[in-house]
Each structure stands twice: as C-alpha cells, then as structure tokens.
Amino acid sequence: MQLAVASGARVTAQVSGSGRIEEAYELGAHRVITSLEEESVGPFHLVLDGIGGPLLAQAIRRMAPGGHLAWYGNVGGVAELKLSDFFGHAQAWNALYEVRPC
Structure with a gap:
C-alpha cells in the first residue's frame, strides 16, 4: 500500500x-x-488480492475496463471463481484476458 x-x-x-x-x-x-458489497465501491484499475475465497469474485466485479488483477494467495480459502463471474460484468470480462500466471 x-x-x-x-x-x-x-x-x-x-x-x-x-x-x-x-x-x-x-x-x-x-x-x-x-466489504466489497457496496455498489459505490470501485471501479478499480488494479486489484492486488492475497485473500482469494469469495472476495476474489467480488473484486473482479468491481474492476474498471482494462483493469488488471494480481492474485497471489488464498489465505481466505480456495478462490470461488466461476466462468459466470465474468458474464454480465464488462469490466470482469476484460479481466479474464488479463489474468495470466506469473
């Protein structure tokens, strides 16, 4: 930070x-x-996530178009990501193309 x-x-x-x-x-x-539940949260151009779990999908839904995601841990448990998390969220669909292994 x-x-x-x-x-x-x-x-x-x-x-x-x-x-x-x-x-x-x-x-x-x-x-x-x-919490990432509030509608007023975001959009984020860069998400750094070391938690995983359900928070990762919530963060993806709050990404700005062309935003980037750096996901580096699962302290909060296994990431609960489904392909449907990327549908209906234009910013998340863009993120799908940006998520690459390091």
Missing part, C-alpha cells in the same frame, strides 16, 4: 474488520472498506 501511495495511486484498502481501519489509514490508504 505504501508503495502504491508513494507512486501516486489512489488506494482503497479492504480490511478484515473495523479494528484494522485506522492502521490502513496510517499506511496511506485514501479509503478503507470492510
């Missing part, structure tokens, strides 16, 4: 609970959320 902020990015951080909100702001986040 600190590197993104230092390079000029506007950072939205998702944290696991209200007890982590202040820490995220101290690290430079411009906005801190505890």
Whole structure:
C-alpha cells in the first residue's frame, strides 16, 4: 500500500474488520472498506488480492475496463471463481484476458 501511495495511486484498502481501519489509514490508504458489497465501491484499475475465497469474485466485479488483477494467495480459502463471474460484468470480462500466471 505504501508503495502504491508513494507512486501516486489512489488506494482503497479492504480490511478484515473495523479494528484494522485506522492502521490502513496510517499506511496511506485514501479509503478503507470492510466489504466489497457496496455498489459505490470501485471501479478499480488494479486489484492486488492475497485473500482469494469469495472476495476474489467480488473484486473482479468491481474492476474498471482494462483493469488488471494480481492474485497471489488464498489465505481466505480456495478462490470461488466461476466462468459466470465474468458474464454480465464488462469490466470482469476484460479481466479474464488479463489474468495470466506469473
């Protein structure tokens, strides 16, 4: 987060609970959320996801057209991604073409 902020990015951080909100702001986040369920969240041009689980599909639905996804972990469990997560979400369909193994 600190590197993104230092390079000029506007950072939205998702944290696991209200007890982590202040820490995220101290690290430079411009906005801190505890859920991706709100319609007002996003769109995101870059998603860095080390959690996986159901959060990955939620993040993909919030991506901006031409956005990029870097998925590097499954701390939250096995990613619950289905092909249907990419349909009906133009931004997510674009992300399908951007997801590549490192």
